[in-house]
Amino acid sequence: MRRPRKSEDYNEFAFVKKFSDSERRFKDFKGNQGVALIFPSSYKVASSSLSWSWVQQLFWEQGVFPERYFYEKWFKKFYSVESFKPLDENKILMFSLHFELNFENVLDILKKLKVPLLSKDRDVNSPVVIIGGAITFFNEEIITPIADVVVKGDLEKKVKFVSEGIRLLLKNKVEGLEYFKNIKNDLSNFDIGQKLPASHFLTPFSEFGEKRLIEIGRGCIRRCKFCVMGYNKKPVKFVRPSIIEEFVKNEKNPIGVISATITDYPWLDDLLDILEEYNIEFSVSSMRADGITERLLCLLKKSGQRTYTIAPEGISQRIRDILLKDIDVEELYSALETGRKVGFKSVKFYYIVGLGEGKDDLGEMKEFINNVKKMGYKSISLSVNPLIPKRRTPFYGRKIISEKEYNNMKKWFYENLRGIKINFESYRLSKKQYDFNVMNENDIVEFVKRRY
Numbered sequence: 001m002r003r004p005r006k007s008e009d010y011n012e013f014a015f016v017k018k019f020s021d022s023e024r025r026f027k028d029f030k031g032n033q034g035v036a037l038i039f040p041s042s043y044k045v046a047s048s049s050l051s052w053s054w055v056q057q058l059f060w061e062q063g064v065f066p067e068r069y070f071y072e073k074w075f076k077k078f079y080s081v082e083s084f085k086p087l088d089e090n091k092i093l094m095f096s097l098h099f100e101l102n103f104e105n106v107l108d109i110l111k112k113l114k115v116p117l118l119s120k121d122r123d124v125n126s127p128v129v130i131i132g133g134a135i136t137f138f139n140e141e142i143i144t145p146i147a148d149v150v151v152k153g154d155l156e157k158k159v160k161f162v163s164e165g166i167r168l169l170l171k172n173k174v175e176g177l178e179y180f181k182n183i184k185n186d187l188s189n190f191d192i193g194q195k196l197p198a199s200h201f202l203t204p205f206s207e208f209g210e211k212r213l214i215e216i217g218r219g220c221i222r223r224c225k226f227c228v229m230g231y232n233k234k235p236v237k238f239v240r241p242s243i244i245e246e247f248v249k250n251e252k253n254p255i256g257v258i259s260a261t262i263t264d265y266p267w268l269d270d271l272l273d274i275l276e277e278y279n280i281e282f283s284v285s286s287m288r289a290d291g292i293t294e295r296l297l298c299l300l301k302k303s304g305q306r307t308y309t310i311a312p313e314g315i316s317q318r319i320r321d322i323l324l325k326d327i328d329v330e331e332l333y334s335a336l337e338t339g340r341k342v343g344f345k346s347v348k349f350y351y352i353v354g355l356g357e358g359k360d361d362l363g364e365m366k367e368f369i370n371n372v373k374k375m376g377y378k379s380i381s382l383s384v385n386p387l388i389p390k391r392r393t394p395f396y397g398r399k400i401i402s403e404k405e406y407n408n409m410k411k412w413f414y415e416n417l418r419g420i421k422i423n424f425e426s427y428r429l430s431k432k433q434y435d436f437n438v439m440n441e442n443d444i445v446e447f448v449k450r451r452y
Helices: 007-022 043-047 050-061 100-112 159-171 173-182 228-232 241-248 268-277 294-302 317-323 329-341 359-374 403-416 427-438 441-451
Strands: 035-039 067-070 092-096 128-132 149-151 212-215 255-258 282-284 308-313 346-353 379-386 421-424
Touching: 035 050, 043 067, 050 092, 050 159, 050 212, 092 100, 092 159, 100 427, 128 173, 159 173, 241 268, 268 294, 282 294, 294 329, 308 317, 308 329, 317 359, 329 359, 359 379, 359 403, 379 403, 379 427, 403 421, 403 427
Parallel strands: 035 067, 035 092, 092 128, 128 149, 212 255, 255 282, 308 346, 346 379, 379 421
Antiparallel strands: none
């Protein structure tokens, strides 16, 4: 692409080019068909999501070649990562949407492109808006008024049919949309044991660092009441070690292992055998305290990891029981002792608040953190988030904690848990996420009309 002449366009172009140049790609790109694959968040977040890479590869296999785009609030042109093609030169805009808080980014992109935000207001000359992603498993209502086409569930099971629809749309929008109305579009779950999802590029700007990402498990065997995955991604599917070995035996780069929790992987020791045999450094997306082993932590430390994360979720046993976390404090202490045994001095905890915590619960939390300090951990970090009662989970219908209660909780944490790092999620953003969860399709239409 020719260098943009306007300074503001060039600054945006240079910003995208910095990330594009950082990528080491393992597959050649063939594009310029007029199809965009947009992850409506920053490059750091987009490149940390295996879906941004995997979805593109799935379409490549069908002869459809979308270009990747990401989002920054100040963007106006939106240049692609591959060829720097401006977004408005595409006939089809495919959004990979996973979180409610990125929903307004989708609206912002469409508004900047002067595309009518509601699908009913578009005409034959408007680009086609296709939305898929994790959002379709638990909050399809939020996107239905916006999308011309919603692709529900896992793409692998329907990529052939979606690709055929895209080819039709590129030739004739009316015929293409009619095709999508007539194909089966149920909420599908794909068995990734048939096909190992793996990223096709590396970048130092990913939250995982320069690692190839692989997904070894899809879904969750647990029953935590707050979790969308545990109630909407069953039966759980795992990739067998033999298939993973075929991938890693020729791999020279570190890998990031993606799953609901690696400690629930049924062949964990076999997987660790493979990673050791081929001398592969790795990181994991999640671990449960009751499944942490000395060997797993040793290999993570050997891979260069300086801290590890545990998610007690509830600040007391009573709260964990309400959450159906199925973990007790002794299992937490056991995992932490194992961490110290292998040499970890830094640990991070995730907590959810807004379940009627009282003095006894807070007292138990204080005792727990004091005991962690006594174990010898020099750096203790907490990430605290309000409960967001998601659709299609047992907690849906509960109210979010009030801002006053949340601020009181923050005050107590800061006054009583000294000498540790505490990060509280923004109440404003949490409340916005909650609001999007309770809106129906008519509410979304009114929201768009009122705000945009």
